[in-house]
Amino acid sequence: MRGIIPVLLTFSFIFGSMNVASSAAINTGPSFDCNRASTPTEYAICSNESLSRLDRTLANSYKGAKRNLKKGSTNLKALRDRQRQWNKKKSSTCGSNVQCLSRFYQERIDNLAASARFYTVKNGRFFTDEGEVPLGCFAELMTELNGDDNTAAVYLNRTIYRGCIRSNKHDLSENKNYKISIEKERENNIFWIKICELVDGSMGQYCDKLIIQFVKRRYLNPEGNKDVVSIEKLGNWN
Secondary structure, eight states: OTTHHHHHHHHHHHHHHHHHHHHHHHHHSOSSOGGGOOSHHHHHHHTOHHHHHHHHHHHHHHHHHHHTSOTTOHHHHHHHHHHHHHHHHHHHHHTTOHHHHHHHHHHHHHHHHHTOOSSEEETTEEEETTEEOOHHHHHTTSOOTTSOOOOOEEEOSOSSSOOGGGOSSOOGGGGGGEEEEEEEEETTTEEEEEEEEEOSSTTOEEEEEEEEEEEEEEEOOTTOOEEEEEEEEEEEOO
């Protein structure tokens, strides 16, 4: 009986070590099963720890991006299509070239990170963690009737002062003076919107078709730099 205990302890140690090693392999490998690797690209990823880590990071970023999109939506379908296209281009362009693959992975990770939602859209309205964005904030980006087009971006959230959401200039009560419609949504938090302002006279309303992007703009100040949710005007659409 005394001889059995050391043997059992030895087996426990061996199998315990194997489990630890197995877990380590899972944590350091790519997002796919390397035993099923069949292409030069997959072999390169499996044999390179840095590429394996990038592959895991991308897989997690992609899952997060899918969670932010409504099931069955055209945006979710578009995201999946872009991911498939990226995978094909990655393999056809890079093959087993480690440097090329690293660049491709990092660019895609950065691209998905830029698309991460720090705002929400509900019933055709936009929200940040400070509340609903007044429509007047979008109107700030409109080209004036006299042809002036000089506002490129609007801070929505607070810098060290009030942003547009809580400014004295715009509030939700003035929404009745505007109409907004979301015509298209694209990756990287880009939207095609139509914003109309009600005006006096026979004209009735003045509309502008804007391409806008939600961004986190770095605000520099002595109290400490911070990223502030903002909207930027990228251009117009027809």
